[in-house]
Amino acid sequence: SVRSWGELSRPWIMVSVNDDEDPHFRKAAFDPNLCPADCPRPCEATCPVVAISKSGVDDKKCYGCGRCLSSCPLQLIHAKNYVRSPQDLVASLRGSPVDALEIHTSGSTRQSFRELWKGREGESHGIEGWAAGLKLVAVSFPDQEEKLLDFMQFVSLTLNLPEHVEMLWQTDGRPMSGDVGHGTARASIVLAQRVLGCQREAGLQGGVQLAGGTNDYTATLLERNELFKSQVTGGKQGVVGAAFGGYARKLLRDELEALNAMGSSLKLEEHQQLAESASMRALAFVNEFKATALGAKRS
Ligand code: SF4
Ligand code: SF4
Incomplete structure (x- = not known):
């Protein structure tokens, strides 16, 4: 085009x-094995680029905006800084x-x-x-x-x-x-x-x-x-x-x-x-x- x-x-x-x-040089991360099966998954809803799934955070899509970091009721999500x-x-x-x-x-x-x-x-x-x-x-x-x-x-x-x-x-x-x-x-x-x-x-x-x-x-x-x-x-x-x-x-x-x-x-x-x-x-x-x-x- x-x-x-x-x-x-x-x-x-x-x-x-x-x-x-x-923040421009960080990625969110969490261990999906620790997520309870009945979690309503607020982390997924907060991500503007659909980077979060049942497998965790897709590094290629995450751009580090940080909006998911405080969304987890169990505080499983952290930032990896580069x-x-x-x-x-x-x-x-x-x-x-x-x-x-x-x-x-x-x-x-x-x-x-x-x-x-x-x-x-x-x-x-x-x-x-x-x-x-x-x-x-x-x-x-x-x-x-x-x-x-x-x-x-x-x-x-x-x-x-x-x-x-x-x-x-x-x-x-x-x-x-x-x-x-x-x-x-x-x-x-x-x-x-x-x-x-x-x-x-x-x-x-x-x-x-x-x-x-x-x-x-x-x-x-x-x-x-x-x-x-x-x-x-x-x-x-x-x-x-x-x-x-x-x-x-x-x-x-x-x-x-x-x-x-x-x-x-x-x-x-x-x-x-x-x-x-x-x-x-x-x-x-x-x-x-x-x-x-x-x-x-x-x-
Ligand atoms: S930091 Fe932003 S882009 Fe990355 S997973 Fe969380 S909400 Fe999505
Ligand atoms: S909100 Fe927390 S516990 Fe729930 S799916 Fe997301 S990371 Fe896992």
């Missing part, structure tokens, strides 16, 4: 890494055709951010040397409250990106929650407004991209708050992009459920008909977002 859209240039490949425990050393990451990234890097950080452990980038004392280098060949580095973070400006200055100084590498500040307002409802869209907008303010205050380079809570209400809120580039004046910056990870799973839920009902081991992108339907649905959503951005006016 992608071919039928005409000539496309190769999309950039982005790799995501984390500097510490992070944190790799900078050395390991560099080894696995070396030689891969990556254009962009996304670093997830909570902002609370600055030492782990520094170590990820610069390397640990006495060990080999961090990912800084490898990243010099990239086109873009995105740093994704939740609200840092009163420490936001200090945090952004720390990140900017630590990364010290060469001129040819673009910087993206990614506002993870309410991580992995875009499918929950319209209200979650506000969190990333509010954080973006604060990040833009800090950027101006400290003269920091880079674009601001929304994430964490974005959904089909995001474009409306961006327009209402005059944050699209076409609405910004006086040398100020607007929001340059939005990531829709959580909402995308909701958008494509019909296709994901259809694949699940078939009992197929294929991934969505490997099933031609479902992949086509999912692609068209995603394209329609993106086109609507772009149309709002292009048509946005100043009040």
Whole structure:
């Protein structure tokens, strides 16, 4: 189906890494043998991607949203966190055709951010040397409250990106929650407004991209708050992009459920008909977002 859209240039490949425990890098798990036969299985009902069955949690489907963790009356469900050393990451990234890097950080452990980038004392280098060949580095973070400006200055100084590498500040307002409802869209907008303010205050380079809570209400809120580039004046910056990870799973839920009902081991992108339907649905959503951005006016 992608071919039928005409000539496309190769999309950039982005790799995501984390500097510490992070919900984007965890999986839920439990031992299904411990579940009582008469359990009404509330865990299954809470999972937005149908990752839980009588065999436990399917690692390939679970994306770590955490909603099932508190659903079990017997507290059988726990999170498995994945944190790799900078050395390991560099080894696995070396030689891969990556254009962009996304670093997830909570902002609370600055030492782990520094170590990820610069390397640990006495060990080999961090990912800084490898990243010099990239086109873009995105740093994704939740609200840092009163420490936001200090945090952004720390990140900017630590990364010290060469001129040819673009910087993206990614506002993870309410991580992995875009499918929950319209209200979650506000969190990333509010954080973006604060990040833009800090950027101006400290003269920091880079674009601001929304994430964490974005959904089909995001474009409306961006327009209402005059944050699209076409609405910004006086040398100020607007929001340059939005990531829709959580909402995308909701958008494509019909296709994901259809694949699940078939009992197929294929991934969505490997099933031609479902992949086509999912692609068209995603394209329609993106086109609507772009149309709002292009048509946005100043009040
Ligand atoms: S609810 Fe979230 S954390 Fe739990 S299994 Fe489903 S995707 Fe994974
Ligand atoms: S809610 Fe707990 S006990 Fe019930 S099926 Fe899920 S994990 Fe097992």
